[in-house]
Amino acid sequence: xxxxxxxxxxxxxxGGHHAEQLLPLGxxxxxxxxxxxxxxxIAEVKSFTSDRRRDPQVATKLGSVMERNVGFGAxxxxxxxxxxxxxxxxxxxEQALRVVGARIRKEVTKARRQVEATRTxxxxxxxxxxxxxxxxxxxxxxxxxxxxxxxALKHSGQMAGxxxxxVIETPLAFPASKSQSLxxxxxxxxxxxxxxxxxxxxxxxxxxxxxxxxxxxxxDADDFVxxxxxx
Numbered sequence: 694x695x696x697x698x699x700x701x702x703x704x705x706x707x708g709g710h711h712a713e714q715l716l717p718l719g720x721x722x723x724x725x726x727x728x729x730x731x732x733x734x735i736a737e738v739k740s741f742t743s744d745r746r747r748d749p750q751v752a753t754k755l756g757s758v759m760e761r762n763v764g765f766g767a768x769x770x771x772x773x774x775x776x777x778x779x780x781x782x783x784x785x786x787e788q789a790l791r792v793v794g795a796r797i798r799k800e801v802t803k804a805r806r807q808v809e810a811t812r813t814x815x816x817x818x819x820x821x822x823x824x825x826x827x828x829x830x831x832x833x834x835x836x837x838x839x840x841x842x843x844x845a846l847k848h849s850g851q852m853a854g855x856x857x858x859x860v861i862e863t864p865l866a867f868p869a870s871k872s873q874s875l876x877x878x879x880x881x882x883x884x885x886x887x888x889x890x891x892x893x894x895x896x897x898x899x900x901x902x903x904x905x906x907x908x909x910x911x912x913d914a915d916d917f918v919x920x921x922x923x924x
Contacts, residue, residue: 696827697740699866699904701726704736704825706900707893712811723810726825732890734821735811736859737804741796741828790841797826797838798845805846805854821890822855829867835860835917839882846884856885859897865905877907878917 694702705711709727712735716724725737791798801824808822826838833841838860846855863877879901881889898909 694866695740696829696863696866697738700740700825700827700861701738703897703900703904704729704738706904707896708732709734709736712815715815717814720814722814723807724814725804725807725811728811728815728817728820729890729893732821732893733817733819734823734890734893735808735815735817736823736825737807738825738827739797739800739804741800741826787844790837791844797833797841800826801842801845801855809854821857821887823857823859824855825859825861827861827863830862830864835862835878835880839880842882843884856883856887857889858882858884865907877901877905878912880917 701711704727708731709729712724712726712728715728715730725735727736727738728734729736804824805822808820808824812818812820812822824842826842828838839858842855842858859879859881861877861879863879864875865877879898881894883889901907902909
């Protein structure tokens with residue numbers, strides 16, 4: 694079982710249905726992954742396993758970002774060096790994030806289309822649109838991913854379609870993970886300001902506990918790094 698299958702099964706255990714089971718016979722268009730009929734919610738799951746920070750092409754692009762922005766406070770880079778985004782001026786950090794998070798930005802746009810198509814074919818025009826992003830540890834932290842989701846929608850000019858994002862960082866269902874942390878970090882983020890269906894988050898947490906044996910506990914997103922989550 695990979696991470697995409699893991700969280701899809703968790704969502705279905707929490708009361709969702711595999712979308713393909715609800716689609717009309719012969720439908721071949723885009724579709725989301727999970728539909729919660731009673732809660733009027735459609736969810737699309739995206740998993741990210743590669744670490745783009747270690748991709749040589751990404752490193753080259755990041756170097757170009759630093760070079761262009763030396764006059765705005767970016768460091769002068771000679772050879773190879775590690776630069777923390779939190780140490781960069783905000784405009785430079787945002788440019789760097791867009792490079793590292795390029796795939797996330799593409800998948801957000803695709804997820805919006807998939808949710809919209811599922812709304813149409815299932816006649817659920819006002820369904821809550823949820824994108825679920827799951828990845829192994831030591832990739833991008835919950836707050837960083839949430840920022841990338843919002844930034845991608847804002848710059849595409851297509852804010853409509855997705856109402857919220859669930860971001861999950863977990864070593865589970867990823868055999869190659871060598872993280873020292875065995876914790877899973879999950880957070881819910883609003884995109885449209887529309888409230889998340891009442892009680893559903895708790896049911897997802899309960900389903901996660903049942904399927905993984907990890908106990909769900911509440912924590913502030915600001916505390917994730919101190920508890921072992923990625924920045």
